[in-house]
Amino acid sequence: MREYARISPRFWMGQTGRSIREKGANAQLLALYLLTSPHSNMIGLYWCPVAYMSHETGLSSDGALKALRSLVEIGFCEYDEASEVVWVVEMAKYQVGERLSEKDKQAKGVQNTYDDLPKNPYLQPFFERYGDAFCMSQARTFEGPSRGLGSKETEQEKEKAREKEKELCGGFDAFWEAWPKHHRKGDRDKCLAKWKADKLHANADEVVANVEAWKLSTQWKKDGGQFIPAPLVYLRQQTYLNEAPPKASPDLFVGGKHSGFDKIDYSEGIEEDGSFV
Numbered sequence: 001m002r003e004y005a006r007i008s009p010r011f012w013m014g015q016t017g018r019s020i021r022e023k024g025a026n027a028q029l030l031a032l033y034l035l036t037s038p039h040s041n042m043i044g045l046y047w048c049p050v051a052y053m054s055h056e057t058g059l060s061s062d063g064a065l066k067a068l069r070s071l072v073e074i075g076f077c078e079y080d081e082a083s084e085v086v087w088v089v090e091m092a093k094y095q096v097g098e099r100l101s102e103k104d105k106q107a108k109g110v111q112n113t114y115d116d117l118p119k120n121p122y123l124q125p126f127f128e129r130y131g132d133a134f135c136m137s138q139a140r141t142f143e144g145p146s147r148g149l150g151s152k153e154t155e156q157e158k159e160k161a162r163e164k165e166k167e168l169c170g171g172f173d174a175f176w177e178a179w180p181k182h183h184r185k186g187d188r189d190k191c192l193a194k195w196k197a198d199k200l201h202a203n204a205d206e207v208v209a210n211v212e213a214w215k216l217s218t219q220w221k222k223d224g225g226q227f228i229p230a231p232l233v234y235l236r237q238q239t240y241l242n243e244a245p246p247k248a249s250p251d252l253f254v255g256g257k258h259s260g261f262d263k264i265d266y267s268e269g270i271e272e273d274g275s276f277v
Helices: 015-022 025-036 050-057 061-073 091-095 105-115 123-130 149-168 172-178 188-197 200-215 218-224 231-236
Strands: 045-047 077-080 085-088
Touching: 015 025, 025 050, 025 061, 025 085, 050 061, 061 077, 091 123, 105 123, 172 188, 172 200, 188 200, 188 231, 200 218
Parallel strands: none
Antiparallel strands: 045 085, 077 085
């Protein structure tokens, strides 16, 4: 077991540290554990079952596994479930150094530590990354099953993201179909983005019904639909929150032009002496 480990203050301030912080306190705790674990070595590639991580950090099994997956996602480490080997990718650079000379005793120590590792899928990638810098003499190959944490979780997250995307788009096609044909009907992608941003899928039926009501209104019917807004304007101004005006009289608009004035009794409400009632 190592007696000490180097941890740079940049752990808290650097880009990797900020990415870890965004994943939560459990991820920060586990990252510090992996850098200082009693099972670790100076090259950051070592055997460490998740059960050890859980027990020695005080995290639950699920909590440790979730934190480990989040660290894999941001590239802090890799973990193979089959061999139970973790690789903290940049750890060797901070524990050993940027480069070693052939005469440096640490170079031999790195090779010996590497040679003593159990078989795992990170042997070749480690050598490719650090072989020249640490004057390593021989690479090891790995043939066997591997089961990384990231692949399964990534597929689950992708599927979850697809389901979420489908949910947010719900009702938009009906909205677009309901919108009247008009020269201002455009920017479909921007409308969809606004639809998703405002989570209108939850009230899609009400929005579509509002559009249908506006289509029958005097304001949208007069002058051949001259006052029908662009759908993006409708969404941005949240017009769907306003009750549509009354329906237009079918006699007032024929062919998109004003008509039917001969049927209106303009004397209604006027007394014989010309005064209004």
